[in-house]
Amino acid sequence: MSGIVVVYELDQRVAGSVLRVHAAPTAPGAGPERGPRTMCGKDTFAMETATWNPSEHPDSWCPPDHADLACPACQAVMGED
Template identity: 55%
Template sequence: MGEIVVVYERDNAAATRVPRGEEPAVRRVHAAPTAPGAPAVTGPRTLCGKDTFAMEASGWKPSEAPETPWYPEEYASVVCPDCHAVMET
């Protein structure tokens, strides 16, 4: 498997209730491969098959911290179980 980036699926339904200047809550944390030939660009689908178009790249790259979980620990409760299963194999 190539380079993996972490992407956030935001809670768009809450976007209308979020105070100005704040981001909508992270609904789910996914893992996605980078685009072929473009390691700085997120690929079109997460490891669980969701479209990454409306997702936000976190800047967290699991390869930069191999001794830690693949996701930022503050989002452990919202990790996508399907992405997690793929990352653990």
């Protein structure tokens, strides 16, 4: 799962509250930096990059503590639907 970054879509009404967890490809030529869009097409600008590294966890791209918040569309693209 190299080239994938996990990003959190945050609830702007509640500081630090995660609404959804998305997968995003890394930006071309930017090393581990996230690209501009998630796998489901959302803009990553206002999202927070997670410390979870999918390449270190081949069993799941999504952190287990937020598995219930994983974006269904990103899961489908990642082959975990």
